[in-house]
Amino acid sequence: MSPIELNKRQDTILQIVKENGPITGEQIAERLNLTRATLRPDLAILTMAGYLDARPRVGYFYSGKKTMTTASESMMNLKVGDFQSLPVVVSENMTVYDAIVQLFLEDVGTLFVVDDQSYLQGVLSRKDLLRTSIGTQELTKIPVHIIMSRMPNIVYCKKTDSLIGAAKKLIERQVDSLPVVNETEKGLEIVGRLTKTNVTKAFISLAETHDL
Ligand code: ADP
Numbered sequence: 225m226s227p228i229e230l231n232k233r234q235d236t237i238l239q240i241v242k243e244n245g246p247i248t249g250e251q252i253a254e255r256l257n258l259t260r261a262t263l264r265p266d267l268a269i270l271t272m273a274g275y276l277d278a279r280p281r282v283g284y285f286y287s288g289k290k291t292m293t294t295a296s297e298s299m300m301n302l303k304v305g306d307f308q309s310l311p312v313v314v315s316e317n318m319t320v321y322d323a324i325v326q327l328f329l330e331d332v333g334t335l336f337v338v339d340d341q342s343y344l345q346g347v348l349s350r351k352d353l354l355r356t357s358i359g360t361q362e363l364t365k366i367p368v369h370i371i372m373s374r375m376p377n378i379v380y381c382k383k384t385d386s387l388i389g390a391a392k393k394l395i396e397r398q399v400d401s402l403p404v405v406n407e408t409e410k411g412l413e414i415v416g417r418l419t420k421t422n423v424t425k426a427f428i429s430l431a432e433t434h435d436l
Contacts, residue, residue: 230432234433238286240252246282246284246285247284248283248284249267249284265307271284272293273293274293298430302388302426303384304384304390304418308383308404308418308422311336311416312330313336315338316337316340320357320364320371323353327353333349336417338414342414344380344403346369346373346374347373348371348372348373349400379402380402381403381405382405382407390402394423402417403416403417
């Protein structure tokens with residue numbers, strides 16, 4: 225089967241690195257007027273597929289040739305940290321009404337709930353909020369901790385976990401997103417959000433960068 229071509233942004237990144245490498249991710253982002261975080265998935269997948277080489281503290285350079293990494297090898301190497309999104313966090317005492325507003329303002333499907341020390345306490349999905357909305361008129365009075373799914377039943381992952389392992393958790397537990405956390409002695413610090421959309425984007429990138 226013929227490969228799907230690199231997407232436009234990936235092509236542009238390759239061009240920039242060809243002409244300017246070694247160049248840091250930060251510098252590539254600057255040239256494209258994007259943040260380093262936005263570029264992270266493309267850089268991870270281009271490196272994984274062998275188009276680019278990355279040296280710590282030096283930057284990216286064009287490898288000159290595509291290595292023979294298979295899509296399945298690359299897939300096993302993808303990490304949560306390269307594909308995660310920013311988390312949207314609310315306090316346990318926020319009202320259900322305000323949480324719904326937040327869901328729309330931030331354009332996400334899941335909110336993570338934290339205590340006053342910012343440790344993960346629960347998760348609120350779209351349907352958690354909908355269910356409460358059709359069941360009561362008191363949305364401005366009920367705090368979200370009453371209706372959220374709570375610890376210790378929250379399924380989460382870490383930045384360094386494999387993307388495929390996290391994807392399995394999403395499917396097996398039938399949830400739309402996982403908090404990405406740092407485990408500390410005091411609790412779980414939220415550092416990201418991994419959604420089915422992040423996994424789907426990684427899947428498309430694999431097709432774009434490998435001969436399938
Ligand atoms: P929705 O309910 O909108 O379809 P989900 O499938 O993500 O969205 O959520 C299903 C249920 O699982 C909800 O009650 C939600 O609170 C809970 N939930 C969502 N994400 C997690 C998670 N990472 N860990 C534990 N429970 C979760």
